[in-house]
Amino acid sequence: MPIVQVELLEGRTLEQKRLLVEKVTQAIVDSIGAPAENITIIIRDMSKENFSKSGKLACDK
């Protein structure tokens, strides 16, 4: 029953997300043996004004 939440900076293409969920699901199958049909992934797109590292927004770098 693994549940995965992935925060990404916005701008990923549909094809990149398609690949991401396919490969991350496979990575979990291969590492812990959970069946693929039990693996749920939620992607959340962050705008650059909603992400900060070292106290600075990504849009200000």
Place this chain on the structure above:
Amino acid sequence: MPIVQVELLEGRTLEQKRLLVEKVTQAIVDSIGAPAENITIIIRDMSKENFSKSGKLACDK
């Protein structure tokens, strides 16, 4: 102080969300006895390209 986060596939109407928060709040009051005014709910809408089951995006099913 229960805090509830609910991820839904996008497309729910305002009326459905209104019902959802009313009924989920009541469900928590009834099951654990927390007072309604302490119960916070956050809803997050997921687009179909941001949700995956079995390694496949919802928009590809």
Place this chain on the structure above:
Amino acid sequence: MPIVQVELLEGRTLEQKRLLVEKVTQAIVDSIGAPAENITIIIRDMSKENFSKSGKLACDK
């Protein structure tokens, strides 16, 4: 595919959690029409030193 995350102050009994997931699942079925088998709930227990309101830890109130 609703996914629900619930943070509770620690100390709930197994019976309370059993009731909570039953009733919250039903509340979502009744409000948005999602089938029960698609509804996932994660409960997370918070200790009183890990929850704050108004800048004060719950263990200090």
Place this chain on the structure above:
Amino acid sequence: MPIVQVELLEGRTLEQKRLLVEKVTQAIVDSIGAPAENITIIIRDMSKENFSKSGKLACDK
């Protein structure tokens, strides 16, 4: 390695978010001594139809 997720009702300006990440980062540096460059903050904007207190959506208050 602190990771901070902040849910805000929508409508904050860029300048408010800029201040928020600067000040929250500094607050964590000052309280637990983590270096600023290890502190990540994710902001998520909630619409008023996606937030509920006491079983009522913020847009209905």
Place this chain on the structure above:
Amino acid sequence: MPIVQVELLEGRTLEQKRLLVEKVTQAIVDSIGAPAENITIIIRDMSKENFSKSGKLACDK
């Protein structure tokens, strides 16, 4: 800057978690081209009384 949160039912070994973070990180590098050093993963272990599908706790199945 991808940030990944993974909820797993408790009982995974350290070796399984080691493999999981290695493989999930690589899956994200391969799918969206983010550099490995920017990828953060948080694992959270759920006890069987804290996870529900279809309104039933995992410990009751």
Place this chain on the structure above:
Amino acid sequence: MPIVQVELLEGRTLEQKRLLVEKVTQAIVDSIGAPAENITIIIRDMSKENFSKSGKLACDK
């Protein structure tokens, strides 16, 4: 109604957490003008085998 979730590597003292919630709450008051009594903070302690950067668990560094 800001809701803040903070993931920390385990090992922080109660006094550090007390300071953290006081200072982070104040930082949000000062930056966006939310009243302190509306600010909720959840802290989650991560063990070193549950946190990864660059594909390596914190316990392996």
